[in-house]
Amino acid sequence: MNPFKTVLYAFILLLSQNAIFAQQVEETPINQSELPKFITANSIAYSDIQIEKAYNYDMLTLGDTVLMLKNGTTYPPNHRDYKRLGITTSMYAGTAVIAFGILWAMPESVSNWDKEEIKEKGVFWKWKENVKAGPVWDDDDWVLNYITHPYSGGVYYMTARSSGFTVLESFGYSALMSTFFWEYGIEAFAEVPSTQDLIVTPVLGSVVGEGFFYAKKSILRHDRRVLKSRFLGYTSLLLMDPFNTLLDSFGYKENVKTQMNIAPIGLGPGSNKSVWGLNFNMQF
Structure with a gap:
């Protein structure tokens, strides 16, 4: 089996199991005569x-x-936190170069990128040609199209959902990011935008993302633990909502807080x- 697929399958398995465990952990009962531990x-x-x-x-x-x-x-925040969303969106831009480098390092059988043509004519020429030619129905491996893209859409979705935005607004953010940031942005430097990716990423991704949202609430409710393990808890949060988790770990605070x-x-x-x-x- 392709080593990339092996690592990817293990990654998806870990993610799905952590999310399931997070949902299955017994809920802490709320006693009206005393405050629960997380209150x-x-x-x-x-x-x-x-x-x-x-x-x-x-x-x-x-x-x-x-x-x-x-x-x-x-x-989630009880209001739309535009500052948080702006910071996490900027973090996406910072990781775009890394993502492009990883895809560039992968074999062409996985990425379907014609590296020789890109080197010969330049990336900006290639981007312009690809944007003009798209979108098209691609022939990428099903793992890329129906596992990694829905996962990416879920992460886009969670970036907005964890910033206090509604389901519909988070879907819109996922659609914008998957379309203009990735398909017609980063990935267009190497290949023609994909028809199924433009649909699958935000649509299935939002379904995955809403599942992540409730799993994250469950993990936070249990003091960031999964099966009583902080390691599994933080790993799950990082996989489901990486940029908000990193931002919170850096001590992010809003400008004004009232109580x-x-x-x-x-x-x-x-x-x-x-x-x-x-x-x-x-x-x-």
Whole structure:
């Protein structure tokens, strides 16, 4: 078997198994009388009319749409984080040269690139000719067309989804990146844009990406662990959402953060009743 295919199959197997394990890990029960481990002290709290019992509600109970993490941040962001998306998109551009170099180093039987023609006439001439000729139905190996391209589309999708964008917006980002960044961008320097790649990458990629999204939420909910392993947890996050994972590991923070919570601050003078207070803070 081609060594490239062997490595690729192992990579896909690892990715799929980690995602499956992440979904199957037993969920941590939410007890209304105490905060779960992954909820910070800034969770919303209030009492009933008699102020006899306090109920704590974490953000996850509100439609299971936002996950509160230990550092006080949420996943996904509760707004469109254009700054995050801009940084991660720039990271794509930085890795484009590396990706092109890897494909250039692969044998022509895998990449289907005519290296001699590219060397003879130049890459920019080749790019112009390929853009004019495309798109066409390519003859690439099925692994490239129906495994690596959906995976790439899933990574594009997760880049936007993890920045607070909706399903439809993330699909649009995946379509734009796969079309203009890759097919008519980087890859067009070597081959004619592919018809099936233009369709498969964003469409199947968005399906894969939404699966990644829920798997990532599950991993984060369990303190970035898969099967109680931090190594498997971080590996899975890096494979499913590489640029956001790297950005978070570098300590990315938004310019402005706000927090508000209602909580008991003590007992009233001469009584056993709780005194409640409202706390609001903004961090720049």
